[in-house]
Amino acid sequence: MNESHTTKNRLIQAASVIFAEKGYREATVAEICEAAGANIAAVNYHFGDKESLYDAVWHHAFEITASEYPVDGSLPEHPALEDYIHSYARAIMNRIFSEGPAGLFPKLLHQEMSNPTLALDQIAEEALKPQSRFLGEAVRAALEQKVPEETIRMCMHSIIGQCAFYNFGRALRERVIGKKTLSKDEIERVARHIATFSMGGIKEIQQ
Amino acid sequence: MNESHTTKNRLIQAASVIFAEKGYREATVAEICEAAGANIAAVNYHFGDKESLYDAVWHHAFEITASEYPVDGSLPEHPALEDYIHSYARAIMNRIFSEGPAGLFPKLLHQEMSNPTLALDQIAEEALKPQSRFLGEAVRAALEQKVPEETIRMCMHSIIGQCAFYNFGRALRERVIGKKTLSKDEIERVARHIATFSMGGIKEIQQ
Amino acid sequence: MNESHTTKNRLIQAASVIFAEKGYREATVAEICEAAGANIAAVNYHFGDKESLYDAVWHHAFEITASEYPVDGSLPEHPALEDYIHSYARAIMNRIFSEGPAGLFPKLLHQEMSNPTLALDQIAEEALKPQSRFLGEAVRAALEQKVPEETIRMCMHSIIGQCAFYNFGRALRERVIGKKTLSKDEIERVARHIATFSMGGIKEIQQ
Amino acid sequence: MNESHTTKNRLIQAASVIFAEKGYREATVAEICEAAGANIAAVNYHFGDKESLYDAVWHHAFEITASEYPVDGSLPEHPALEDYIHSYARAIMNRIFSEGPAGLFPKLLHQEMSNPTLALDQIAEEALKPQSRFLGEAVRAALEQKVPEETIRMCMHSIIGQCAFYNFGRALRERVIGKKTLSKDEIERVARHIATFSMGGIKEIQQ
DNA sequence: TATGAATGAGGTTTCATTCAT
DNA sequence: GATGAATGAAACCTCATTCAT
Numbered sequence: 095m096n097e098s099h100t101t102k103n104r105l106i107q108a109a110s111v112i113f114a115e116k117g118y119r120e121a122t123v124a125e126i127c128e129a130a131g132a133n134i135a136a137v138n139y140h141f142g143d144k145e146s147l148y149d150a151v152w153h154h155a156f157e158i159t160a161s162e163y164p165v166d167g168s169l170p171e172h173p174a175l176e177d178y179i180h181s182y183a184r185a186i187m188n189r190i191f192s193e194g195p196a197g198l199f200p201k202l203l204h205q206e207m208s209n210p211t212l213a214l215d216q217i218a219e220e221a222l223k224p225q226s227r228f229l230g231e232a233v234r235a236a237l238e239q240k241v242p243e244e245t246i247r248m249c250m251h252s253i254i255g256q257c258a259f260y261n262f263g264r265a266l267r268e269r270v271i272g273k274k275t276l277s278k279d280e281i282e283r284v285a286r287h288i289a290t291f292s293m294g295g296i297k298e299i300q301q
Numbered sequence: 302m303n304e305s306h307t308t309k310n311r312l313i314q315a316a317s318v319i320f321a322e323k324g325y326r327e328a329t330v331a332e333i334c335e336a337a338g339a340n341i342a343a344v345n346y347h348f349g350d351k352e353s354l355y356d357a358v359w360h361h362a363f364e365i366t367a368s369e370y371p372v373d374g375s376l377p378e379h380p381a382l383e384d385y386i387h388s389y390a391r392a393i394m395n396r397i398f399s400e401g402p403a404g405l406f407p408k409l410l411h412q413e414m415s416n417p418t419l420a421l422d423q424i425a426e427e428a429l430k431p432q433s434r435f436l437g438e439a440v441r442a443a444l445e446q447k448v449p450e451e452t453i454r455m456c457m458h459s460i461i462g463q464c465a466f467y468n469f470g471r472a473l474r475e476r477v478i479g480k481k482t483l484s485k486d487e488i489e490r491v492a493r494h495i496a497t498f499s500m501g502g503i504k505e506i507q508q
Numbered sequence: 509m510n511e512s513h514t515t516k517n518r519l520i521q522a523a524s525v526i527f528a529e530k531g532y533r534e535a536t537v538a539e540i541c542e543a544a545g546a547n548i549a550a551v552n553y554h555f556g557d558k559e560s561l562y563d564a565v566w567h568h569a570f571e572i573t574a575s576e577y578p579v580d581g582s583l584p585e586h587p588a589l590e591d592y593i594h595s596y597a598r599a600i601m602n603r604i605f606s607e608g609p610a611g612l613f614p615k616l617l618h619q620e621m622s623n624p625t626l627a628l629d630q631i632a633e634e635a636l637k638p639q640s641r642f643l644g645e646a647v648r649a650a651l652e653q654k655v656p657e658e659t660i661r662m663c664m665h666s667i668i669g670q671c672a673f674y675n676f677g678r679a680l681r682e683r684v685i686g687k688k689t690l691s692k693d694e695i696e697r698v699a700r701h702i703a704t705f706s707m708g709g710i711k712e713i714q715q
Numbered sequence: 716m717n718e719s720h721t722t723k724n725r726l727i728q729a730a731s732v733i734f735a736e737k738g739y740r741e742a743t744v745a746e747i748c749e750a751a752g753a754n755i756a757a758v759n760y761h762f763g764d765k766e767s768l769y770d771a772v773w774h775h776a777f778e779i780t781a782s783e784y785p786v787d788g789s790l791p792e793h794p795a796l797e798d799y800i801h802s803y804a805r806a807i808m809n810r811i812f813s814e815g816p817a818g819l820f821p822k823l824l825h826q827e828m829s830n831p832t833l834a835l836d837q838i839a840e841e842a843l844k845p846q847s848r849f850l851g852e853a854v855r856a857a858l859e860q861k862v863p864e865e866t867i868r869m870c871m872h873s874i875i876g877q878c879a880f881y882n883f884g885r886a887l888r889e890r891v892i893g894k895k896t897l898s899k900d901e902i903e904r905v906a907r908h909i910a911t912f913s914m915g916g917i918k919e920i921q922q
Numbered sequence: 923t924a925t926g927a928a929t930g931a932g933g934t935t936t937c938a939t940t941c942a943t
Numbered sequence: 944g945a946t947g948a949a950t951g952a953a954a955c956c957t958c959a960t961t962c963a964t
Contacts, residue, residue, distance in 0.1 A: 101945080117416055119327055123938060133946050138939060140945095208415040209324055210472045218476035226477055247478070248494045252463045255470070259462025262469035265417045269425035270433055271454070287455045291502035298501025299494070308927075330955065340929050345956060347927090515924085531830055533741050537959060547925050552960060554924095622829040623738055624886045632890035640891055661892070662908045666877045669884070673876025676883035679831045683839035684847055685868070701869045701920070708919025709912035722948075744934060754950050759935060761948090 102140045104130040107195075110151045114201035118148055118211060145211070152202065152213050156221045159199035163188045165225050175296070178232035179253055180289035182225075186257040187281045190264075200261045207262075229253060237300065249296055256288045309347045311337040314402075317358045321408035325355055325418055352418070359409065359420055363428045366406035370395045372432050382503070385439035386460055387496035389432075393464040394488045394495075397471075407468045414469075436460060444507065456503055463495045516554045518544040521609075524565045528615035532562055532625060559625070566616065566627050570635045573613035577602045579639050589710070592646035593667055594703035596639075600671040601695045604678075614675045621676075643667060651714065663710055670702045723761045725751040728816075731772045735822035739769055739832060766832070773823065773834055777842045780820035784809045786846050796917070799853035800874055801910035803846075807878040808902045811885075821882045828883075850874060858921065870917055877909045 108130035112121045123137050123144055130136070141147040168181040190200045206214050233253075234246055260267075260276075268274050276284065315337035319328045330344050330351050337343070348354040375388040397407045413421050437457055444453060467474075467483075475481050483491065522544035526535045537551050537558055544550070555561040582595040604614045620628050644664055651660060674681075674690075682688050690698065729751035733742045744758050744765050751757070762768040789802040811821045827835050851871055858867060881888075881897075889895050897905065 119324075120416060122936085124936095134938095134948095135940080135946060144938065204469075205415050207469060207472045208412050209327065214472060215476060218473060222473065223477055244490070245494070248491060249498070251466055251470075252495065252498050255464070255466025256459045256462040258466055258470065259458055262411075262414060262465065263458075263462070265414045265421060266425060266429065269422060270430055283451070284455060287452075287506070288459065290505055291456070291459050292498075294501040294503070294505025295498035296501070297505070298497055329953085331953085341955095342929060342957085343927090346929090351955070533738075534830060536957085538957095548927095548959095549925060549961085558959065618883075619829050621883060621886045622826050623741065628886060629890060632887060636887065637891055658904070659908075662905060663912070665880055665884075666909065666912050669877040669880025670873045671876070672880055672884065673872055676825075676828060676879065677872075677876070679828045679835060680839060680843065683836060684844055697865070698869060701866070702873065704919055705870070705873050705916035706912075708915040708917070710915070712911055712915025712918070713908070743932085745932085756935085756937090756950060757948090760950090765934070 101130070101132050101136055105132055105136060105140060105147065106150050106154050109147055110155055110195065110198045110202070113148060113151055113205065114198045117205040117209065119209070148211070149213055152217055155195070155199040155202055156217070159189050159196045160221070162196040163192070165228050175232055175236035176289050176293045178229065179292050180285060182229050182253070183257050183288040184282070184285035187260060187285050190261045191276050191281055193275075204261055204264070226250070226254070233296070236296070241300070245299060249299060252295060253288070253292050256292070260284070308337070308339050308343055312339060312343060312347060312354065313357055313361050316354055317362055317402065317405045317409070320355060320358055321405045321412065324412040324416060326416065355418070356420055359424060362402070362406040362409055363424070366396050366403045367428070369403040370399070372435050382439055382443035383496050383500045385436065386499050387492060389436050389460070390464050390495040391489070391492035394467060394483075394492050397468045398483050398488055400482070411468055411471075433457070433461070440503070443503070448507070452506060456506060459502060460495070460499050463499070467491070515544070515546050515550055519546055519550060519554060519561065520564050520568050523561055524569055524609065524612045524616070527562065527565055527619065528612045531619040531623065533623070562625070563627055566631055569609070569613040569616055570631070573603050573610045574635070576610040577606070579642050589646055589650035590703050590707045592643065593706050594699060596643050596667070597671050597702040598696070598699035601674060601699050604675045605690050605695055607689075618675055618678070640664070640668070647710070650710070655714070659713060663713060666709060667702070667706050670706070674698070722751070722753050722757055726753060726757060726761060726768065727771055727775050730768055731776055731816065731819045731823075734769060734772055735819045735826065738826040738830060740830065769832070770834055773838060776816070776820040776823055777838070780810050780817045781842070783817040784813070786849050796853055796857035797910050797914045799850065800913050801906055803850050803874070804878050804909040805903070805906035808881060808897075808906050811882045812897050812902055814896070825882055825885075847871070847875070854917070857917070862921070866920060870920060873916060874909070874913050877913070881905070
């Protein structure tokens with residue numbers, strides 16, 4: 095049997111979508127099984143319990159998003175700081191507005207962060223720290239250690255926050271601004287904006 | 302009887318904390334009643350159902366946070382753009398890291414945004430749009446209409462995103478950076494940083 | 509205070525309508541009190557409990573219907589059997605299709621007969637046996653004791669059944685025939701029909 | 716497993732008896748499950764909710780009563796009107812006084828008619844209209860269209876009412892007359908009485 | 923005489939999990 | 944390797960009744 099169509103895989107795929115949409119608690123084992131075309135007992139049979147399925151979903155979702163939109167995916171040959179920021183912002187924005195499986199990771203992250211389970215510790219360690227370091231080292235190098243560590247951290251947060259807002263603020267943007275999604279062009283403009291804005295910010299901070 | 306100690310008020314207070322911590326669905330009527338020292342049927346007696354209690358909690362939480370930390374609370378006599386941004390950022394940061402009742406609103410907002418209920422529509426309209434407008438008009442005035450509306454919106458998102466990150470990113474910051482809360486001094490420095498960084502960003506964008 | 513507008517009376521009146529419509533169990537004390545413009549505790553205060561209110565309602569409803577439409581209300585001077593039957597049928601039909609308070613008794617009776625409470629025993633004794641005897645004696649007299657008691661009883665049931673059908677069959681007639689109520693004229697024709705039909709039946713039985 | 720002893724079937728059987736005795740609202744899921752020897756969650760597992768179980772009970776009860784006592788069950792070769800009436804009356808009387816499962820349908824009908832649920836619409840359409848038509852056509856044929864439609868309807872109601880009285884009047888007959896049930900012989904005599912009485916009535920009406 | 927807050931018992935329903943097959 | 948029936952715990956909600964005022 096084609097490995098990607100085993101019951102186990104179908105469960106992970108169906109669960110990804112449902113967990114992303116509703117969060118861990120609101121998603122029911124029954125609806126996941128039904129969406130996967132599997133028996134009600136399938137989750138417990140294949141994964142032991144609901145929470146272990148959730149873990150499996152996380153790994154699946156991160157693998158997809160990280161390989162489809164790596165944070166260093168748009169770096170030129172000899173990248174300057176602005177290139178690093180732009181590459182990071184572009185990847186994150188593409189993930190956030192992806193309507194395919196690559197879009198599941200940000201949605202899961204959003205769910206998870208309001209009600210952290212044990213999964214978040216692992217995710218933070220394996221998935222998010224490396225991305226954060228990617229950005230942190232670029233900023234640190236550019237500032238040439240003339241500034242205290244706290245300042246570097248605040249700059250990083252300013253950059254990450256600008257990107258993350260498009261994920262966490264999704265429901266709000268729909269309501270306050272009325273836009274549900276962004277076109278490819280808009281995504282490009284936003285990524286460019288974040289890079290430019292952040293470069294201006296860092297220059298100002300340096301003085 | 303002292304009005305602030307009626308069963309109804311005790312329910313709202315207990316529910317605020319529990320909803321903020323766990324979200325609407327995960328919080329149970331039973332634990333709220335127990336925490337309020339009330340009977341299991343008290344919620345239905347005083348509010349009709351769980352959802353109406355939730356609405357009451359929202360209004361309560363917003364009133365407190367908005368009166369304790371208004372977004373225009375640190376404006377000088379003739380404020381420049383940087384003053385607007387600083388006042389906004391300072392209020393938001395203080396709300397986020399308040400350990401008292403003023404801290405409940407951001408936490409409720411975080412919960413709500415991952416699983417929006419009907420409450421969010423009302424909150425967006427009544428509480429968040431005005432704050433957003435406060436910032437938007439300051440930015441628009443400073444940029445003197447030389448730039449397209451999309452640019453203004455992106456700048457606003459850059460500012461809001463920097464602040465909001467400290468709310469939505471809470472669980473992550475704890476895990477990646479290891480800091481759970483910020484001291485008064487740190488809050489002041491972050492607010493100042495966001496104002497400075499954003500001014501630099503806006504100047505860069507203008508060119 | 510006008511006696512008919514005391515809280516106690518308003519409760520009885522409101523409860524009559526609601527019990528008639530929904531039956532004992534489905535009617536709630538809360539809605540009765542609200543309809544009567546009284547406090548939620550009023551029923552227990554004035555009547556002790558829900559069931560005692562129910563008893564009070566019965567007496568109220570029977571008094572009204574029996575005085576407005578007595579079964580001997582249309583008897584001529586020297587009545588023949590057909591006159592007795594006609595008078596009985598006319599009274600019952602008028603009660604059943606009354607839209608005022610006189611219509612409450614048949615509706616309560618309908619409710620009660622599918623789920624008898626202790627109230628039914630009393631009602632049967634005080635209200636229904638006398639009416640039954642009214643008809644029974646007329647039939648017995650007309651048949652001149654030439655027939656066994658069982659035959660007399662079956663004839664009575666034939667008469668009563670024809671009338672009662674318009675009460676118990678109400679929901680069904682609406683659905684099968686599509687008529688919700690009867691005009692004054694129709695009521696007269698039905699009463700006349702039942703008298704004629706029954707006289708024919710009794711004559712046939714006698715042979 | 717023997718199909719008639721599955722949990723689902725045991726639930727229907729237990730529920731039939733309890734719904735017939737107490738009506739929809741008064742019957743509790745808990746007592747039904749206990750009577751069926753099943754878990755409290757069994758109703759929701761097998762039927763979704765209480766109301767769907769109720770529907771299933773209706774179909775079950777009607778199938779049994781209609782196959783055990785069909786309204787045309789006693790028709791001779793070339794039936795006259797009296798034969799139709801007698802066959803109808805005999806079937807209805809047998810249903811009403813059956814102490815087995817065939818007796819559940821009239822009891823359910825009685826309950827339903829004092830507090831109609833959506834089920835009644837369906838029952839009226841599927842179960843009762845055909846029976847009513849069976850009688851109606853026989854009467855219409857016998858009267859040779861010399862009489863207005865209203866007269867035909869009133870004659871039908873006279874016949875149906877005489878039968879139905881033994882169902883709806885059950886609680887009353889117990890109290891006023893003191894007889895709880897009828898023997899086989901009595902049932903036969905009542906059916907014969909209704910046929911004779913009705914023929915006399917119809918003849919009288921025709922003149 | 924009357925009230926409004928409060929309560930406890932009990933209702934239906936949901937759902938993750940188990941177990942025999 | 945997989946299933947469908949079954950379960951127990953716990954969720955929200957309803958409602959007649961009580962009690963202090």
